[in-house]
Amino acid sequence: xxxxxIEANYKFLRTIKPYxxxxxxxxxxxxEGRTILDVYSTEYGAYPNSYYVTAISxxxxxxxxxxxxxxxxxxxxxxxxxxxxxxxxxxxxxxxVEPYVTVVEETDxxxxxxxxxxxxxxxxxxxxxxxxxxxxxxxxxxxxxxxKIEKLYPVHRxxxxxxxxxxxxxxxxxxxxLGKCIMNRGCQKLYLARVKGKFPLKIVKHxxxxxxxxxxxxxxxxxxxxxxxxxxxxxxVVSYDEKTDSTLVICRPxxxxxxxxxxHLQHLEHPIANDPNY
Numbered sequence: 001x002x003x004x005x006i007e008a009n010y011k012f013l014r015t016i017k018p019y020x021x022x023x024x025x026x027x028x029x030x031x032e033g034r035t036i037l038d039v040y041s042t043e044y045g046a047y048p049n050s051y052y053v054t055a056i057s058x059x060x061x062x063x064x065x066x067x068x069x070x071x072x073x074x075x076x077x078x079x080x081x082x083x084x085x086x087x088x089x090x091x092x093x094x095x096x097v098e099p100y101v102t103v104v105e106e107t108d109x110x111x112x113x114x115x116x117x118x119x120x121x122x123x124x125x126x127x128x129x130x131x132x133x134x135x136x137x138x139x140x141x142x143x144x145x146x147x148k149i150e151k152l153y154p155v156h157r158x159x160x161x162x163x164x165x166x167x168x169x170x171x172x173x174x175x176x177x178l179g180k181c182i183m184n185r186g187c188q189k190l191y192l193a194r195v196k197g198k199f200p201l202k203i204v205k206h207x208x209x210x211x212x213x214x215x216x217x218x219x220x221x222x223x224x225x226x227x228x229x230x231x232x233x234x235x236x237v238v239s240y241d242e243k244t245d246s247t248l249v250i251c252r253p254x255x256x257x258x259x260x261x262x263x264h265l266q267h268l269e270h271p272i273a274n275d276p277n278y
Contacts, residue, residue: 013090014100016129021086027078036063036080037070055082088130091119099140101132106144109174110167111136111152117163121154132166155179156189159259161276164191183256191251191261195270198240199247231257233264246273 031039040052040061052061052070059067064079074080093100093116101119105112113132120127123134133152142149153175155167169175181187232254240247247270251261259278265271266278 012093012096014093015090018087022083024081027074031074036072091130092116115166117161120160156182193249194246194273197270199270231255231260
């Protein structure tokens with residue numbers, strides 16, 4: 001990128017029509033001997049008990065493709081299916097034409113994509129067809145082969161609200177190999193974050209303008225040593241904007257804890273701007 005920072009530009013919101021989707025699962029051991037209504041009402045809290053009564057009686061919940069009553073007793077080997085009318089949230093995209101997201105690089109084994117914020121990498125929660133993986137599988141045509149890519153395997157994580165480059169393997173073996181490389185610190189991951197306020201740094205490496213912080217103040221605390229895994233991040237200031245009173249910070253995580261960057265920045269009293277959780 002020639003040393004320049006290029007701001008992401010997402011001009012479009014991609015939406016899709018609601019659709020019928022069937023969740024299927026094998027009966028778990030703890031379900032055996034219980035009624036189907038009891039299992040769905042206690043194991044799946046997305047809907048009230050009255051919804052499951054109606055869904056079972058209308059045949060939207062089946063056992064091995066067969067309609068049953070609410071008093072049906074689950075047995076080992078049963079296959080339970082639940083068909084719902086699924087509504088997925090809209091997601092930000094770079095284009096209103098296929099494949100909607102920007103593919104930065106492609107090889108015989110890899111795809112490198114600029115993932116927009118708001119888009120989940122793989123199906124999870126309320127996102128299925130609106131996940132990055134499924135959008136690419138359905139809408140991306142490879143210029144290398146002239147055809148679709150049947151499967152994609154994320155090499156590393158990137159939170160739904162985080163935009164940036166993500167590496168996807170075209171087969172599981174290459175994804176596992178690169179994933180291990182990242183886990184073993186064989187390559188670096190850098191993040192840019194816009195944080196609230198003017199980020200004050202005590203310079204400990206004058207050439208880099210970098211400081212380091214840890215997740216708690218007192219690292220000698222015995223409870224900390226027993227219950228908390230160390231987390232290590234380096235930060236460097238890129239620029240400060242007086243108009244918005246925010247700082248663009250470059251972040252380098254040396255460990256990979258959940259929400260590590262967000263928690264460390266919050267701990268420093270400079271949380272990420274517009275972060276809904278921190």
